[in-house]
Structures are given as C-alpha cells and as structure tokens.
Amino acid sequence: MLPVIALVGRPNVGKSTLFNRLTRSRDALVADQPGLTRDRQYGVGRMGGSPYLVVDTGGISGAGEGVGLLMERQVLAAIEEADHLLFLVDAQSGATGGDEQIAGQLRRTGKPVTLVVNKSENLDPDLARAEFHALGLGQPAAIAAVHGRGVVDLIDAVLQTLPRVETDVETQHPGTRIAVVGRPNVGKSTLVNRMLGEERVVAFDQPGTTRDSVFIPFERAGNNYTLIDTAGVRRRSRVHEAIEKFSVIKTLQAIEQSNVVLLVLDAQQGVGEQDASLAGHILESGRALVVAVNKWDGLDGYTRERLKEELGRKLPFLDFASQRYISALHGSGVGNLFAEIDRAYANANRKLPTPELTRVLEGAVQEHQPPKVHGRRIKLRYAHQGGRNPPIVVIHGNQTEAVPDSYRRYLVNRFRRVFDLQGTPIRLEFKSGDNPFAGRKNVLTERQLRKRQRLKQFVNRKR
Ligand SMILES: Nc1nc2c(ncn2[C@@H]2O[C@H](COP(=O)(O)OP(=O)(O)OP(=O)(O)O)[C@@H](O)[C@H]2O)c(=O)[nH]1
Ligand SMILES: [Mg+2]
Structure with missing residues (x-):
C-alpha cells in the first residue's frame, strides 16, 4: 500500500502548484498525447525510490456570510482516505480566519497534519512560520512550491512518520x-x-x-x-x-x-x-x-x-x-x-538486443528523417535498452532534445511493430553527444542518474 498524502487549504494557497511539483516527473513521460484526459487531482510521487499518492483536494472556501466553512463531501472523502494531511497556508497573506476554521476542522479529523507555510521564498523561514504557530498545529514547515524550496525535506519528513509498510x-x-x-x-x-x-x-x-x-x-x-x-x-x-x-x-x-x-x-x-x-x-x-x-x-x-x-x-x-x-x-x-x-x-519484460535496436533505429531514420533544427538535422545514431517493464529504449544522437513528439511516436510505433511489443508501453530516452555542457554526466542515462540519486538519498538517510 502506498501512503496517501492529501493537500488541503484555502483557495490560491498553492496546493495545485505543490501537487504538480510532486507528481510532475511522470507527466513528462505522457505529455502531448492526443485525447488524453488526466485527473489532475490524484497522482503518484516518488521520494528516493519510495512511491506515495498525492491528492489535491481543491480549495476549501467559506460558504457565504456567517455560514462558516463548507467542506465539500469530496474533500472530506479525500481526507478520510489519507494517511497524512498537508495543510497549506499562504505566507504572503498571513493567517486568516479561513485558516483558523480549517485548522479546527482538521484537528477534529484526528489525522496527522503538517502545517505548511507556502510562498515563503522572500521571507526568513522562522519569520514566515512565526505567525502560524497560533493555529495550534505544531511547528510549521516553510516552503516555496513554485521554486521547490523545502519541498523535498517536507515530504521526506512526512514519509518518515508514516509506518513503512515493507510488504514485499x-x-x-x-x-x-x-x-x-x-x-x-x-x-x-x-x-x-x-x-x-x-x-x-x-x-x-x-x-x-x-x-x-x-x-x-x-x-x-x-x-x-x-x-x-x-x-x-x-x-x-x-x-x-x-x-x-x-x-x-x-x-x-x-x-x-x-x-x-x-x-x-x-x-x-x-x-x-x-x-x-x-x-x-x-x-x-x-x-x-x-x-x-x-x-x-x-x-x-x-x-x-x-x-x-x-x-x-x-x-x-x-x-x-x-x-x-x-x-x-x-x-x-x-x-x-x-x-x-x-x-x-x-x-x-522482453530483452531487446542492442544491435537489433540500432538496426531498427537506422531503418526508421532512413525511411523518414528527423527534422532539422536551426538548419542542422537531428542525428540519431544508435540505441540500447535502458530498462524493462516497461521497456526503455535509449537513443543516442545529436540535438536529441529537439526531437518532436510526432517523431517520438513514429519511433515507438516502429519499435513496437518490429519487436512485436503488444501490450506494453515503450519509453524513449534520448542522449545527446554534442552538448558541451553535459560533460561526464552524459555517460549515464536518466534512469541510471535516478538510481544514483536514490542510492545517495538512501545512504544519507542511513547516516
Ligand atoms: N510566490 C509564490 N507564489 C506561489 C507559490 N506557490 C504557488 N504560488 C502561486 O499562487 C497562485 C495559486 O496557486 P495554486 O497552486 O493554483 O493554488 P491552489 O491552492 O491550488 O488554488 P485553488 O485550487 O484555487 O484552491 C498561483 O499564481 C501560483 O503561481 C510560491 O511558493 N511562491
Ligand atoms: Mg488548485
């Protein structure tokens, strides 16, 4: 079971911004698919290799004068299903009556809550937190969702408090x-x-x-x-x-x-x-x-x-x-x-041999060249498998960051047809050899880099 973290708070405090930041890595993989409707309320985030679910509950607003706070059924249901609540407040607008009401409601749920002071980028973190202590939800965390400041530490701290279900x-x-x-x-x-x-x-x-x-x-x-x-x-x-x-x-x-x-x-x-x-x-x-x-x-x-x-x-x-x-x-x-x-x-889980992958790539390029960028044609030279389940095909070349989505789809379809890969998505990763700034990093695929980062985080945690 993945831990479930729900984002709650008044309108405009930055819930969706934080949600996007936490779940974005995956978005890139499915960007620009025609007809694709995604739920932008639920997503999977990853922290050092451990996945978790995030729910953006949408804004909790006061319902008219004196009526007080209306927590919609849908928000309550999300809170009910969550393991941990992140209650976002806005450092720039300061604590409001609405925040106080929400704090009261959240306390009543009995769920663990972390108070998160967002939009704190121009403030001293201690100062940003100070005025929100009064909400009675313990020590707040100061973040800037837009810039990602404090976000990793926040999620790391939350995940540490959740029972780690190491069920294999x-x-x-x-x-x-x-x-x-x-x-x-x-x-x-x-x-x-x-x-x-x-x-x-x-x-x-x-x-x-x-x-x-x-x-x-x-x-x-x-x-x-x-x-x-x-x-x-x-x-x-x-x-x-x-x-x-x-x-x-x-x-x-x-x-x-x-x-x-x-x-x-x-x-x-x-x-x-x-x-x-x-x-x-x-x-x-x-x-x-x-x-x-x-x-x-x-x-x-x-x-x-x-x-x-x-x-x-x-x-x-x-x-x-x-x-x-x-x-x-x-x-x-x-x-x-x-x-x-x-x-x-x-x-x-299929293994795709490098010589065959490269041959298929060459055939595809020969039949239909990638476009030119700034007068220079994108070059795709060779391919190898970067992972399985789903298969990842790593393609090496020049100016690969400019490969258009339509060309990616063309290549994916070609690999699928030739290798008869019915039933599994295929992911492409490109590596450019002509990027003067990439240096040594280029030797690693994105996947290897992620793995290395995970390892680092793991080691740091053990310390
Ligand atoms: N300066 C600053 N602005 C931020 C930060 N996080 C979010 N914002 C801005 O705040 C505005 C509202 O952000 P959203 O993420 O849409 O807020 P929300 O809580 O999802 O709003 P509702 O869905 O309407 O409840 C946007 O203009 C964001 O760019 C931050 O860390 N710093
Ligand atoms: Mg929103």
Whole structure:
C-alpha cells in the first residue's frame, strides 16, 4: 500500500502548484498525447525510490456570510482516505480566519497534519512560520512550491512518520498480478467472479475495504496469478446489487501493485471522461495493459462498429494494448483474456538486443528523417535498452532534445511493430553527444542518474 498524502487549504494557497511539483516527473513521460484526459487531482510521487499518492483536494472556501466553512463531501472523502494531511497556508497573506476554521476542522479529523507555510521564498523561514504557530498545529514547515524550496525535506519528513509498510508484494502475491480496474458498474465484479469461476482459488480470506483492494491468488493452466480486485468480490447472487463505492485512490494503489492492468470498459455506455482519466493514470504508471470491452453481448453489428471507432478516437494513446470484446455475464471472451495478459507481461519484460535496436533505429531514420533544427538535422545514431517493464529504449544522437513528439511516436510505433511489443508501453530516452555542457554526466542515462540519486538519498538517510 502506498501512503496517501492529501493537500488541503484555502483557495490560491498553492496546493495545485505543490501537487504538480510532486507528481510532475511522470507527466513528462505522457505529455502531448492526443485525447488524453488526466485527473489532475490524484497522482503518484516518488521520494528516493519510495512511491506515495498525492491528492489535491481543491480549495476549501467559506460558504457565504456567517455560514462558516463548507467542506465539500469530496474533500472530506479525500481526507478520510489519507494517511497524512498537508495543510497549506499562504505566507504572503498571513493567517486568516479561513485558516483558523480549517485548522479546527482538521484537528477534529484526528489525522496527522503538517502545517505548511507556502510562498515563503522572500521571507526568513522562522519569520514566515512565526505567525502560524497560533493555529495550534505544531511547528510549521516553510516552503516555496513554485521554486521547490523545502519541498523535498517536507515530504521526506512526512514519509518518515508514516509506518513503512515493507510488504514485499513480489513474495506475498506470487505469479502475475492483475489489477482489474474501471469506473463503477462496468462489470468488474462480474468479470472477477467469471475469471475465478473455473479456476482454482488458492487461498482467499481478505475482506475488501473502502481503501484496500482484495488480492486473490489462483492457478490457471499451471500458471500462478493474483487478481487485485478493486470492486470487492461479492457473492455471485449479490453482484448486481448496489452501486459500488468507487475510489480513485484504491484504483491507483491497485495499478501500482500490479504487473498487468485489465481496464474494463462498458460497451453499452461508451467511453466517458472517467474512462479517459483512468486510462491516463494507467499510461502514467507504465504498466502492461489489456483492455476488456465488456457487455458486448446484445449489441447489433452497427453499434459494435461504431464503438470500435469510438474507442480508437477517444483513447488513441491506448493503441499499444490489446482490446478484447467480452461478456462477463455470459462468459464469452473471458478465457481468452489470459493469453493477452501473459503476452503483455512477457513483452513488458522482453530483452531487446542492442544491435537489433540500432538496426531498427537506422531503418526508421532512413525511411523518414528527423527534422532539422536551426538548419542542422537531428542525428540519431544508435540505441540500447535502458530498462524493462516497461521497456526503455535509449537513443543516442545529436540535438536529441529537439526531437518532436510526432517523431517520438513514429519511433515507438516502429519499435513496437518490429519487436512485436503488444501490450506494453515503450519509453524513449534520448542522449545527446554534442552538448558541451553535459560533460561526464552524459555517460549515464536518466534512469541510471535516478538510481544514483536514490542510492545517495538512501545512504544519507542511513547516516
Ligand atoms: N510566490 C509564490 N507564489 C506561489 C507559490 N506557490 C504557488 N504560488 C502561486 O499562487 C497562485 C495559486 O496557486 P495554486 O497552486 O493554483 O493554488 P491552489 O491552492 O491550488 O488554488 P485553488 O485550487 O484555487 O484552491 C498561483 O499564481 C501560483 O503561481 C510560491 O511558493 N511562491
Ligand atoms: Mg488548485
């Protein structure tokens, strides 16, 4: 389980700025995907290799004169699901009545709260903190979210206070972990029951809660799997009862803990905002993916064709994943999902030999040259694999920072087709050899640099 940190505070104190700073590293990887809708309220951040979830609750404002503070249901729900609250206040506007009211409400939740004085860049930190002591929430932390000042220390301190759950998902849940995700009522529970129906469920005793998914280990054709059920398995007879309690946090947790995501869509409802938002989160996670278009039964040929077209148009960035048309209710197509799941996960872990990668790159460049920048053509020389699950292809050349997104997509598609990498995203990293300022650093890929940073942080922490 990833720790959940919620950002709360009055409007305009800098919650979204902090949120972006904490989650941005991943954004870059999926930038400029046409049709992509991302939820800018939930995200995954990383601190020295440990991931955590961040929720931006949006502004808590006073509701009119004398009515006092209105904490919206949605904010309360986010607070309920959080392990730690960061209460942001604005150093430049000073403590306000609204801050006091929020402080009171947060104290009543009983959740651990850290008071964060934002916009403190031009102030002495002690001075910035001083006037907020009166809020009675202990020693405030002074940060400047815009510049990133104090942010790492803040998150580090928060994560230190949270119980470090060193549960090793790998050993605890052997086999391929499949997260079944989708918006409410697409048929996740029916599908989970159907997938488990004919298989041997090895051991299963966990009740699902609002926040925690259920892990169900089972065997199929001699292979081990663990289903991560976000909807909660109910008795077969009760599957259709009641609208499930949908939680984005729970879904994000399940995605993080999975090897393969099974995204369930509802053919009878079509593709909506919430589907696109979930798809964006899955893309950000880098997980292998299979799309199950459920409720395919009872649709006429025309509707089916229209739906396939709609899927391609509204979720074009999921074109790397197999789409299976199924009926969880009748069981049609469900058995075939396993072959796709196995393939997607195997592809995510594939080894791509350097000579072949380079040959494919050369072929792609020959067929369609990258553009010129300032009169000089971008040169892409050779490629090697920089990581697996998902596969990372590191491409060496000149002026690589100027490679346009459309050309990146062209290359990704080429690698996918030649290596038959259905079901897994492919990430590109570029390294330029002609940057006079890069110096020795250039010897390392971004990934290696991150690893080195993590190691440093780890060592520092141990000291
Ligand atoms: N000077 C300064 N400005 C900041 C800092 N952090 C955020 N801001 C600015 O404050 C304004 C509001 O920031 P947001 O992040 O949108 O605030 P918010 O809390 O998400 O606002 P709501 O969503 O409306 O509640 C923006 O103009 C930011 O650029 C900071 O550290 N220093
Ligand atoms: Mg905001």
